[in-house]
Amino acid sequence: MKPFRLSATWRLLAALLLGAAVLAAVLLQFDLATVRAAMARAGMGGFALIVAAGLLAEIVLALGLVPLLPRPVPLSVIVAARQLRDSASDVLPITQLGGVVLAARVLVLGGMAATPASAAVVADLTAETFAQGLYVLLGVLASLKLLTANAVLSPYVGAMLGGALFLSLGSIGFALGQIGGSRWAGRLGEKLFAGRVNHAEAFRTLITGIYRRRGKLAFSILLQLAGWMASGLWLWAVLTVMGLSPGPWQAIAIQALLEGLRSATVFIPAAIGVQEAGYALLAPVFGLAPEIGLAVSLLRRARDLVVAVPVLLAWQVIESQRAASKG
Numbered sequence: 385m386k387p388f389r390l391s392a393t394w395r396l397l398a399a400l401l402l403g404a405a406v407l408a409a410v411l412l413q414f415d416l417a418t419v420r421a422a423m424a425r426a427g428m429g430g431f432a433l434i435v436a437a438g439l440l441a442e443i444v445l446a447l448g449l450v451p452l453l454p455r456p457v458p459l460s461v462i463v464a465a466r467q468l469r470d471s472a473s474d475v476l477p478i479t480q481l482g483g484v485v486l487a488a489r490v491l492v493l494g495g496m497a498a499t500p501a502s503a504a505v506v507a508d509l510t511a512e513t514f515a516q517g518l519y520v521l522l523g524v525l526a527s528l529k530l531l532t533a534n535a536v537l538s539p540y541v542g543a544m545l546g547g548a549l550f551l552s553l554g555s556i557g558f559a560l561g562q563i564g565g566s567r568w569a570g571r572l573g574e575k576l577f578a579g580r581v582n583h584a585e586a587f588r589t590l591i592t593g594i595y596r597r598r599g600k601l602a603f604s605i606l607l608q609l610a611g612w613m614a615s616g617l618w619l620w621a622v623l624t625v626m627g628l629s630p631g632p633w634q635a636i637a638i639q640a641l642l643e644g645l646r647s648a649t650v651f652i653p654a655a656i657g658v659q660e661a662g663y664a665l666l667a668p669v670f671g672l673a674p675e676i677g678l679a680v681s682l683l684r685r686a687r688d689l690v691v692a693v694p695v696l697l698a699w700q701v702i703e704s705q706r707a708a709s710k711g
Contacts, residue, residue, distance in 0.1 A: 406657025430625030445611030461494035471692035515608035523640020
């Protein structure tokens with residue numbers, strides 16, 4: 385008798401329902417009028433600044449791909465690849481692998497062959513995973529004093545720090561495993577190029593070559609870390625336009641801990657509910673009302689939609705025009 389296993393579709397649906405349940409619980413917990421008032425503080429001009437700051441952080445993150453490419457590629461293509469990957473994961477129920485495939489597709493549309501494009505974006509994901517682990521560690525160190533001083537959370541500091549440390553070291557260990565020759569990249573190549581043995585073998589060879597260029601890989605990790613730090617400064621910009629005055633390091637710490645929570649629950653598409661709960665729970669640690677945290681999360685959702693919808697529509701138009709020209 386075969387063991388019962390949920391299909392990928394049912395697993396995705398279950399994750400979405402779990403996230404929706406968490407989101408509903410969070411929304412019911414707080415005074416939504418207060419949340420709306422907090423969001424209104426930003427105003428349209430402030431929201432435009434939030435969108436612009438997010439795009440700048442995205443550009444810095446995109447630069448991490450540059451050292452891993454086999455040849456120079458226009459910066460516009462590199463940024464588009466990163467933006468499409470993140471926009472899809474922000475608003476569509478897809479896996480992280482799905483976002484990687486979309487990023488590789490943009491590089492292909494920009495003139496690169498499919499196999500080196502796929503190897504570059506997977507190596508970029510590895511470098512980003514390593515950098516994200518470092519970023520979460522920085523967030524833990526920056527917030528250690530505040531966590532210990534919080535009367536409600538101080539009894540749980542050990543468990544929280546242990547979890548964050550485990551997640552950070554796990555992310556770094558996973559990245560080091562790929563760099564050191566884990567079979568994961570080979571299995572991924574077989575998925576990306578199912579039925580095309582030559583392409584899968586070429587993918588393994590190319591990604592191994594990228595990992596052997598230690599200097600360029602280290603440079604990519606530094607650029608990714610700078611991108612994650614920029615995302616913390618994005619949160620600082622959000623809180624500033626809301627009329628608050630947090631320090632930049634305070635914002636970086638909040639964002640780092642939140643990204644650690646999102647990574648731990650990566651199976652939930654777009655971190656539905658998880659993001660809202662995370663901001664609401666972390667805000668009081670840093671002297672902010674939980675409603676402020678929830679307002680920040682909803683502003684982030686609004687920013688994601690404003691950017692992602694045009695990006696996804698533009699991609700569909702480009703793909704349709706390409707298909708029509710071939711037909």
